[in-house]
Amino acid sequence: MTMISVRDLRKTFPIKKHAGGFVGSLASLFRSEYEGEFEAVKGISFNIERGEMVGYIGPNGAGKSTTIKMLTGILVPTSGEATVAGMVPWETRKQLALKIGVVFGQRTQLWWDLALIESLELLKYMYRVPDDRFQHNLNTATELLGLEEFLRTPVRQLSLGQRMRGDLTAALLHDPEILYLDEPTIGLDIVAKAAIRDFLSELNRARQTTVLLTTHDLDDIEQLCPRIMVIDHGDVMYDGGLSDLKQRWGGRRQLIVDFASEPDVAISELTNGNLEVISIDGPRATIAFDRDSLSAPEVLSRAGAYGDIRDMSLQEPDIEDVIKRMYAGKIPAGV
Ligand SMILES: Nc1ncnc2c1ncn2[C@@H]1O[C@H](COP(=O)(O)OP(=O)(O)OP(=O)(O)O)[C@@H](O)[C@H]1O
Numbered sequence: 264m265t266m267i268s269v270r271d272l273r274k275t276f277p278i279k280k281h282a283g284g285f286v287g288s289l290a291s292l293f294r295s296e297y298e299g300e301f302e303a304v305k306g307i308s309f310n311i312e313r314g315e316m317v318g319y320i321g322p323n324g325a326g327k328s329t330t331i332k333m334l335t336g337i338l339v340p341t342s343g344e345a346t347v348a349g350m351v352p353w354e355t356r357k358q359l360a361l362k363i364g365v366v367f368g369q370r371t372q373l374w375w376d377l378a379l380i381e382s383l384e385l386l387k388y389m390y391r392v393p394d395d396r397f398q399h400n401l402n403t404a405t406e407l408l409g410l411e412e413f414l415r416t417p418v419r420q421l422s423l424g425q426r427m428r429g430d431l432t433a434a435l436l437h438d439p440e441i442l443y444l445d446e447p448t449i450g451l452d453i454v455a456k457a458a459i460r461d462f463l464s465e466l467n468r469a470r471q472t473t474v475l476l477t478t479h480d481l482d483d484i485e486q487l488c489p490r491i492m493v494i495d496h497g498d499v500m501y502d503g504g505l506s507d508l509k510q511r512w513g514g515r516r517q518l519i520v521d522f523a524s525e526p527d528v529a530i531s532e533l534t535n536g537n538l539e540v541i542s543i544d545g546p547r548a549t550i551a552f553d554r555d556s557l558s559a560p561e562v563l564s565r566a567g568a569y570g571d572i573r574d575m576s577l578q579e580p581d582i583e584d585v586i587k588r589m590y591a592g593k594i595p596a597g598v
């Protein structure tokens with residue numbers, strides 16, 4: 264069952280003219296002068312099925328938060344279509360609010376002056392959450408996220424990690440079918456990140472909650488999202504599995520070979536189109552090679568011609584590297 268369907272969704276923002284000086288800024292107070300528009304989201308399309316956990320990643324300014332805001336109904340798109348839980352978000356924002364949960368890591372939906380538990384009780388009232396569901400969800404969150412020690416603390420006194428756990432609990436009180444998370448682990452320590460990731464996996468497992476997750480932490484993605492969408496400059500550059508991405512764009516594997524003594528310098532002659540001797544450091548040689556054209560034993564046996572091999576290790580390409588190269592435009596878009 265399709266939970267989120269997006270067709271040619273576009274959002275442009277007007278670019279305001281910057282008239283210089285005091286008079287200019289005074290003038291711009293009274294007149295809106297626009298010098299064009301900026302296309303933050305350029306006509307993207309995708310479907311997300313019930314129970315999927317999808318990582319939505321991209322560099323700063325790529326259009327991730329803008330997309331999420333359109334899918335919650337906060338922003339109206341310039342053109343295109345979307346349905347979320349069968350509704351058009353910007354036309355039925357209030358009804359949709361009962362079906363979705365949202366966490367913007369940079370903001371809070373809790374009340375600064377209230378204790379966390381009071382904020383949660385207020386939300387229970389606003390969303391008309393039945394007593395038994397409220398108690399159940401609160402108990403689960405308390406158990407998995409360790410809320411107990413700060414439930415009675417005013418929100419303004421919570422640490423970032425505590426506040427984020429509170430926000431996550433708040434977003435889930437009404438048992439939403441879809442959860443949007445915009446950087447839910449930003450600024451958190453490893454323990455808090457782990458608690459939140461475990462909590463999300465458990466939620467997805469137990470309730471088949473559909474999750475769209477924006478993050479700059481690729482560990483979040485590796486641990487939670489079988490599918491990722493990479494967006495840059497408002498376009499979807501990749502939509503597929505993380506393992507496929509590694510397979511197709513993972514670049515070269517590296518073989519680190521330790522010789523008994525410094526290998527014959529002629530080893531550098533091994534370098535050709537699909538193999539490169541990257542460095543020779545004393546008895547250690549580092550050799551990068553294409554996974555498609557060569558196997559590790561093959562490379563090892565070629566290296567063996569230049570010295571007595573004592574040890575070796577193999578390094579798989581790092582997903583951070585792949586994404587970095589993708590952001591830098593070194594991997595063709597539209598895959
Ligand atoms: N209300 C707005 N008015 C004008 N421009 C905007 C507005 N909101 C966003 N933008 C611009 O649209 C682009 C996309 O912004 P968006 O917040 O969606 O990026 P993002 O992918 O969430 O980035 P980040 O990783 O930094 O959170 C940016 O260039 C941003 O400056």
Ligand SMILES: [Mg+2]
Pocket residue numbers: 327328329445
């Ligand atoms: Mg953002």
